[in-house]
Amino acid sequence: MKKILLISIVITGLTFQLYAQPAPAPGAAGNPPATFPGVVKGKIVEAGTKTPMEYANVAIYSQQDSSIVGGIMTQADGSFQIKNVPPGNYYLQANFIGYEKHTLPGISINRSGSVADIGTLELKPASKELEGVDVVADKARVEFKLDRRVVNVSQEISAAGGSAVDALANTPSVDVDIEGNVSVRGSSDFTVLIDGKPSVLDGSDALKQIPASDIERIEVITNPSAKYDPEGVAGIINVVMKKHIKGSFSGVANLSASNTNKTRGDLTLNYRNDKWTFMLGGDFQNMVFSGERNVHQELYNADTTTVINSVGNMDRTWKGKGVRGGIDYHISDKTTLSMSGRVGDYTFQRNSLSTQHTYDNFGTDNYIFEDNTSARKGNYWNSDFTYSHNFNKDGHKLIATFYASGRQGPDNEYQIRYPSDANGNPIDQNPDKIRTVEASNDNEYRLKADYTLPVNDENKFEAGYQGRVNRESEDYLFENFDYTSDSWVNNPNFSSAFDFSRDIHALYAIWSHSTKSFSWQTGLRAEYTKREMDHTASSDPYIIDRVDWFPSVHLSQKFGRDIELQSSYSRRISRPRGWDLEPFPSYMDPYNIRVGNPALEPEYTDSYELSVLKRIKKSFISLEGYYRRTNNLITRIQELHSDGIIYHTRANMNSDQSLGSELMANLDLYPWLRIIASGTVFYYRLEGSVNGESVDRNSTNFNSRLTADVKFTPTTRFQLMSIYRGPSVSAQGEYNGMAFANASLKQELFNKKLSATLQVRDIFGTMKRSGTSYGDGFKTDFEFKREPRVFQLTLSYIINNYRSKSRNGGGQEGGGDDMGSEY
Structure with missing residues (x-):
């Protein structure tokens, strides 16, 4: 960190010293006339x-x-x-x-x-x-901008027929596990924006619902400026959708299917004239991912050691459909009114069939056959209205946006536990049956205004306001099946109700200075937060009423046309969700119960980055260094109680830090061959204690990616991608490393109106997640594997020479149209 700060200070000092040198007076003796x-x-x-x-x-x-x-x-x-x-x-x-x-x-x-x-x-x-x-x-697959890296999804043929998650799988700084969960530099706490506006769903859930074929590009912003909402330790992932066209009417249709029960399709239509732009689209998906799970757990309670082995299959299903539309009305050359919206439904479901063998050192020995189904489903909607006005002076503009969204639906879980023999055959026709229903209603409203004023050719001032209003309610019902009455009976020990409200008001100001070779930007954001809760299990509202400050600094120094050095700093925040705060116990299985912590407070991260980029004709090589420290860390905790049950909760107990570097090369070796390689090495340290015991841990981690892009003919293209993810640690365990490879072949037909892409995922069947977790009185070894060698065919048809608007937005500090109202 000290080195990063020192280099930034030196660059700034040298630049100002250079501009501070006095010049001889024009027209003085011996001097030529002034120019x-x-x-x-x-x-x-x-x-x-x-x-x-x-x-x-x-x-x-x-x-x-x-x-x-x-x-x-x-x-x-x-x-x-x-x-x-x-x-x-x-x-x-x-x-x-x-x-x-x-x-x-x-x-x-x-x-x-x-x-x-x-x-x-x-x-x-x-x-x-x-x-x-x-x-x-072709455009480069990954491009580096002042404050972000841009993934041009059209160049990622391995993502055809998939979602935004698949498009991100081969992106530097981003990791995707076998369940489709996304993390940025080791953290799954990031904010997802769609065309610069917040997503109704959170994190990975939002990315799983977006078809890759509808995406123009994805922007990964790891160190946003004060203009952005500071929510999310790892930064922002902004998904820019295809929406503009060439000509008056056009569109594109996509359909994909696999050999393992995976289908997805979407249609986008556009119409534009001098004053109006209309967009209408729809999509659906039904993606089933099969896998295997193997869990070995040991519980230590006094002189009793209990062993639980669970082996079985698990299917994960992502389902959903939606309709979206948008209208732009160009009142004049300088003023535009825009409106867009989307409605749809979603389902994330998990089905597992497993045999559980439990025994201890006192003779207990029994088998249970488990049939479990859990599903998060519901309906969602979102809409936004944007007013944009450009004043006479270039760059002088005002953008105001109102955004509203909501989602409603239940989270259901069914558990059936049959006493069985060693082969998993049920021996009792009256198994234990449990079902839970969590009905939720979540609404959010945002108002944002951004003002930009170019002071002169070298300086720019920006300021704005953002207001956020969240209202969330949940009712949790836990029921056991009673064979005597042949009905479901409420269990009050695990049933509860919860209301949550949070209001955030923010002001920011940014000053930017730019010359031919050097530029800097500094900003400050102030946020006032008020949070209240009402829960049937507690009379304490656990109010948070506070003001937080979020500074940011960005520096850039160019050396000629081919080398650029950048450094930046920002402060981030991660606020606990309503689910994390519920103080009432939630049943997971007979050996595990989850309890929220209403006293949780936000965690804060200081993030520093330093990077250098070298361009070599059409190729480039980049080296990035980063340091990130999080205080008040929200830590997952597992505790074994005297009743033999492990309780899962969270608390602000620790701090952690990551220091790493990332090397990336995008090399156009031949007109027909492009190689993209990246490697990340980072040191991770966790500091703190859990239940009075130190959990100070550290590890050195290594991840790498290699992609070969081969053009056999102007219309035939092959892509091979391989990823290695090294071992890592957590507060109460370790994760093992893994490697896997995917391949894709794309053929364009009928003058490029139709394209067909054939893919195979996890060619060698090596993609899995495994590791160990442990604590006082327990130890768990686990392994999850996903179905290997999945073949998928995707067809894409272009209607009337469809072309997306590919260069608008995502500019320096979000200055473009797509990010003009970013949150």
């Missing part, structure tokens, strides 16, 4: 659609010797300004990956420092005829 540098500015759009092109490269060259004088990438609205251009004659070149280079001669800057406004340049797609086949250059 002043000028500015070259303009705007880059896509030919035909007039869509602004963000991140297009613009460079100025001397007319005399073709030496480069300056360069820059365009902003979210396609605009650019190249400053400090000496007097002289120049020509300009603008280009973007997949588009033809545009050269504009005849640019002059006079001695008085004039401004050369070239107006609007149009870039055409870089296509050419090759033996009757249309060839278009």
Whole structure:
């Protein structure tokens, strides 16, 4: 951490010292007449659609010797300004990956420092005829921006027919386990945004519901600025959906199926004219993932050792369907009203059949056949209204958004326990039956306003407000089946009701300064939080009434055109969910009970990053270092009580820290071969105690990825991906390492209107999750394996030359349209 801070301070100090050097007086003896540098500015759009092109490269060259004088990438609205251009004659070149280079001669800057406004340049797609086949250059699969990395999902053919989770599986800094749970640099606490707006569902659940075929790109922001909601220790994952088009009417349809009961489909239609843009889409999925589980548990209570072995199968099902729509009305060239919404349903279900063998050192020996089903299901909706206005001055704008969402539905669980023989055959036709129903109703409302004012060519001021209102209610019903009355009977020991409210009001301010080679940004966000709870098990409301401060700093230093050094700092927060706070016990099985902790407080993380990026023609190599420390850590705790039951809860007991580095190479070795490789090494340390015993732990972890992308022909493409995930530790256990590989083959047909992608996942059957957890009086070894060698075919059909708007949004600090109202 000290090294990161030192480097940042040195860079800043050297830059300011450079600009502080006095200059000789113009016109003094021996000095030539004063000259002043000028500015070259303009705007880059896509030919035909007039869509602004963000991140297009613009460079100025001397007319005399073709030496480069300056360069820059365009902003979210396609605009650019190249400053400090000496007097002289120049020509300009603008280009973007997949588009033809545009050269504009005849640019002059006079001695008085004039401004050369070239107006609007149009870039055409870089296509050419090759033996009757249309060839278009590819974008990089992963791109690095000032504050984020961008995953271009269209380049990840292994994600075809899958969800956003599959698109993220081969992304640096992101891990996906066998159950589809996503973590960013080891933490599953992150915020999911969809087009810059919050998702109705949380974390991995939200990503599992989004078809990869509907996604334009995914932005992983590990160190957001003060402009963003600080919720989520690991940062933000923003999913940018396809929505804009080329021409008046177009669309795309996708359908996929596998050999193992997995189907998914979606349809997106668009219409646009000069004033209006309409979008309508729908999707469905029914994905079943089969697997095996093996758990060995030992309980130590006085002189009794109880062993529980559980072996069986487990199926996980992700189901859902939804309809979405959106309207943009362009009141004028500077003002737009937008409205969008989505309604749908979701189901996350787990079915398991297993045989449980329990014995101890005093002669107990019995077998139980278990048939368990748990399901989280419900309906959801969300809508947003956005007003955008651009003032006369470039970059001067106001964006205001109102967002509302809700979800309702039960979480159900059924457990049937048959006494059985050693082969799992039931010997009692009146098994123990338990069912639970947790009915929930969750609504959220947000209001956000963002104001941006360019003070001058080098400085920019941003400020805004965000209000959040959460209301959540839950009723938990626990029932046993009574054979005497042949009915379900409520068990009051485990039934409860819970109401939760949380209001958050935030203000932020950001100041940015940018020159030709150096830029910095500093911001501060203040948040006021009020939280209250009402639970049948407690009369204490456990109120939180506090103000938190969240500073952020970003620095960037360019060395020529090919090397860039970046560093940043931000403070993050992770607030406990209502589920974590419920003080009433929830039944898991005869040996496990979960209890929430209403006294839980938020955990806070200080995050530092330092990175260097080297561009080599179309390739690049990046090296990132990061340090993250979390205080007031919310820790999962397992306690064995005298009744022989393990109680699962959470508490603010510890702190942890991660120090790591990540090396990534994106290498275009040949026109037909691209290699993407990354490796992460990080040191993890956990500090604290559980039940009075120290849990100080540390580990050195290593993860790596390797992807080979091969073009056999302009319309045939093969991709092989391999991932290794090293061992890691937790407060009460360890996780073993694993490795797996996937392969994909994509064929485009009928002038690229139809594409077919064949995939095989987990080629060698090595993907699994295993490890050990332990504590005072217990030890558990576990292994979960997912079905290997899953074959899946995905068909995609383009309607009327569908093209998504691919460069808008995701700019520096969320300056683009897609992230203009980010939370």
